[in-house]
Amino acid sequence: MVSSLTEEEQIALQHKMRQCMQKVAQHRDKEAFGVLFDHFAPLLRSFSLAREPGASLMADELTQVVLLKVWEKAHTYNSDKASVSTWIYTLARNSRIDLLRRSGRYTTEIDPEYLWQETEDESTDPFLDVQQKRAEKSIADAFEHLSIDQRQVLTKVYLEGKTHQESAEELALPLGTIKSRIRLALKKLQILVRNQPC
Amino acid sequence: MLIHHHPTDELLSAYCAGSLPLSQALCLSAHIEMCKTCQTNSQRLSQLGAYIFNHTKPATVNNDLKEKIFSQLDQRPYHLKTTERKSMAAGHASAEVPKCLKQFVASNYDELNWHRVSFAIRQANICTGGNGAQVSLMRIKAGGKAGLHTHMGNEFTTVLKGAFSDESGLFQQGDFVVRDSQHKHRPAATKDSECICLTVLEAPIQFTGYFTRWLNPLLRRGYPSA
Incomplete structure (x- = not known):
């Protein structure tokens, strides 16, 4: 990085x-x-x-x-x-x-x-711009504070395009560990929203 | 419409990273088109991808590549930006066929080649995934029940129309659900309308009920690899 x-x-x-x-x-x-x-x-x-x-x-x-x-x-x-x-x-x-x-x-x-x-x-939404910048800032602030393990898995998935299964094989970890690392990393980044009505 | 069943965070991030098998990505895409929450979240997860992309160590670029690309610019089709934008509503809940399925279903589901699986269920295979997965649409008559079955691999489902219920709950239009091979279930469409689902199956379904076991060879007919 x-x-x-x-x-x-x-x-x-x-x-x-x-x-x-x-x-x-x-x-x-x-x-x-x-x-x-x-x-x-x-x-x-x-x-x-x-x-x-x-x-x-x-x-x-x-x-x-x-x-x-x-x-x-x-x-x-x-x-x-x-x-x-x-x-x-x-x-x-x-x-x-x-x-x-x-x-x-x-x-x-x-x-x-x-x-x-x-x-x-x-779709036009006047708040999109603000929300998008806020999420961007949140990622920039929090990413470097993720653990090395968490960053490594995210890099495998995003940059190398590896599936969870492939990441598990390459890192010699159980599939469940890969998934929980991603889940925890995303939680730490605080970028996801819950249940907006459509 | 409030959608209750969503993909997990790690699954949605794999979709945004482009690292999911295309068959599974197709099923998520159908859900996302109908789900405002997952539209927002996939936008965020793509921003995360962009952050990682932006912070990679840049590779060297040969000067020839720049010349090669610049030499093509004048021949490329091009549109100047106009002030008017075509408006596309964010939710596509009312549209019959999701955009991601337009490559297989041009205008409506009736045009597909449906074959009968049982009295209440018809199935149309739309394509296969690179990983041997079978992508199909399932159509259950209003009030119709499917036989008790398990799957040999994971099954991804997005409800496109109507609703079905099984032991673990009610799944309505837009809902997304993953079943693994441990899961034995017997879905039934609700009584008010037929139910159409997009399903992506890693391996064919196995009917386990005493009376429905005879369906296995019939269903397998649809799977070239079985």
Whole structure:
């Protein structure tokens, strides 16, 4: 984990990314796209390599697929609902699954494009922006205070894309331990809500 | 609508991490479309993913990759941002078919190829998961009962229409439930309406009741691997 930025620097960076997204969405601004590229391309390659170590070509492909989506879909990005990083993370997650599926790693007819649509929903709620920032701050404040074990399991699941079963095998732990570590970590992060009426 | 049965926190986080088998992710996705609480929570859990993603050690990027991507920008389809946004309601409770199932069910459930499992139950297989899982829709007549059965693996269920009840409670539209192989149950649809469920089964159901054991070979017909 790299956390070299202070909180103010982090906020300034997010603000900059948001402005770049706006410039791409409104003016097709290649310079702004370049800024997004320089920030996200190394993270995207790293995200792909975490799942498939050594697969350098696949890492390039994922980076290309995601950044071209950023270019094409910039107009659908809703800054009230998600930070630029969250939006790009969800594109990366979905594209990684799709690439694995196309390469024959999952033999299923299910098209991941139809799943995970929530961040593209454009429901308007004036509190979304506030709630989203609060959750972001809560994660940033609490994450480094999680135990090493808890961080390790979350990293396995999120970054390496491992199932609970695979994580249990790799860490030589019972499945129940993996699940309870995740459950406790999420409790400590205090980001989940209970029972909102629909 | 108040949904009472949700996926566990660790299951929802696996969904947001993209680390669930797609068949199970499909079942969660159907629930989330109907559940405001899980929509909010999956947003939060994706924010957690973004935090982890943001704090990874960046990998090196070759200059050729940047050139390659920039050289394609002018040919890509592109939409300029307009001020008007299409409004999509957050809840899809009233819509017949959830968006995540549109790839298999274009407009309504009647178009599917339903086969009869018993007097009260019909089943339509919609796809298989990469892990040998069977994804189907189950349709129980109003008041109809299923035979007593257990599962050989975990079974994920999201109620799409109507409601059913069994020994452990009442499950209504939008509810999500996981049954493991220890669980013997005998679900029955409520009397007021038929019940349609999306089910993802890791391995075929085993009927255990004396009178319904003869159903096993009939049901297995639907599972290519059995």
